[in-house]
Amino acid sequence: MFEQLLFILFSVAAIGSALAVVTMRNPVYCAVSLVVCLFQVAGLFMLLRSPFLAVVQVFIYVGAVMVLFLFAIMLLDMKQIRFERLFSARSWVPYAVLAGIAIEFLAVIYGGGIDALMRVSSTEAVEVKTFGKVLFTEYLLPFEVVSILLLVAMVGAIVMVKRSKG
Amino acid sequence: MVPLSWYIGVGSVLFLIGVAGVLFRRNIIVVLMSIELMLNSVNINLVAFSQYMEDLRGQIFAIFTITVAACEVAVALGILIALVKSRSVHNTDEIDTMKG
Numbered sequence: 595m596f597e598q599l600l601f602i603l604f605s606v607a608a609i610g611s612a613l614a615v616v617t618m619r620n621p622v623y624c625a626v627s628l629v630v631c632l633f634q635v636a637g638l639f640m641l642l643r644s645p646f647l648a649v650v651q652v653f654i655y656v657g658a659v660m661v662l663f664l665f666a667i668m669l670l671d672m673k674q675i676r677f678e679r680l681f682s683a684r685s686w687v688p689y690a691v692l693a694g695i696a697i698e699f700l701a702v703i704y705g706g707g708i709d710a711l712m713r714v715s716s717t718e719a720v721e722v723k724t725f726g727k728v729l730f731t732e733y734l735l736p737f738e739v740v741s742i743l744l745l746v747a748m749v750g751a752i753v754m755v756k757r758s759k760g
Numbered sequence: 761m762v763p764l765s766w767y768i769g770v771g772s773v774l775f776l777i778g779v780a781g782v783l784f785r786r787n788i789i790v791v792l793m794s795i796e797l798m799l800n801s802v803n804i805n806l807v808a809f810s811q812y813m814e815d816l817r818g819q820i821f822a823i824f825t826i827t828v829a830a831c832e833v834a835v836a837l838g839i840l841i842a843l844v845k846s847r848s849v850h851n852t853d854e855i856d857t858m859k860g
Contacts, residue, residue, distance in 0.1 A: 601762045605770040612774050612797055616781040621789050628793050631774075635800050638770070641762065642811045644819055651803075654826050659796065659833045666837045667789055670844050688783035695779060699772040708765045712812045720811075720819065728816050729823070740827045747831035751838035 601641055608634035621667045629660050643719040767808035774801035786851040792836055799829045 611634065614627035632655045639648035702708075729737060774797055781794025803822045810818025849855055 598762050601766060605766075608770065609773055609777070612777040615790070615793055615797060616777055616785065621787060624790050624793055628796065631797065632800065635804060638767070638804055639807055642767070642807050644807050644811065647803075647807060647819055647822055650823065650826060654830055655796075655800075659830055662833055662837055663789065663793065666840060669841065670789075688780075691783065692776065692780055696776055699776070703765050703768050703772065708768060709763050711809075712764050720816065725816065725819065729820055733820055736824060740824055743831055744827065747834045751834045754835075754838040754842045 597641060601638070604634045604637040604641065607631075608638070622664070625660060625663050625667060628663075629656055632656050632660070645719055646722045646725055764808060764812045767804060771801040771804040771808070774798075774804070786853055788840055788849075788852055791852060792833065792840075796829060796833070799825060 608631050611627040611631040615624050615631060618624045618627065632651065636648040636651040636656075639645075639651060778794045778796075778798035778801065781797065782791055785791055785794065803825055806818040806822045806825070808818075810816065810822070843849055843855070
């Protein structure tokens, strides 16, 4: 019961702040509400007994990605876009796409018994030790590939920002 | 315990909000943030299924998703800064060099 209350708290806050991300005019407010939303998602990860992922979420998303976003917003001085007209789509296509995806999700969630897939009875958290063992043995190759991807992204970002100067 | 479909429902709602942001907003930075929102909702789904089916693979996949999202943000903001500095565009519909 307590867990369900926590779930409702986290998810209502997450959805509300996500709506704020999409509807706010000032990009700084959008970024701050995205930070709130990411914290709520970290809370949901805690409820799902994955404390390691929750910590990673806070470190990487809130600590690194959002700081990058705020840095870019401050650097580019986006005052003039504050006066963007919201929801000014002229064609019906975006609405149709949204409605299609929503119907599909509803059909998947309430049509077939997703809850029948639940197999779990244990409520113990996944230990970081087992997590690390699996990551560094079975998934060693993807791990290496991702680390190379990070290196390439870092070099690429530096090169692109540098070239625009001179 | 919380039923699995609640988590899937929250993930779907967050994903829909992200799609709406990408489709309706013009500000490039807000579009990028909406993409982050979508990636997060997918992570919720992955971790929920991983926990309820007692399979660690979902969580490992979520870690990789977070890493790739970090790469994506670094490259996208690099492109954005280069674009704004060279042509001073701020909205997605001003970028029409390729006549897309």
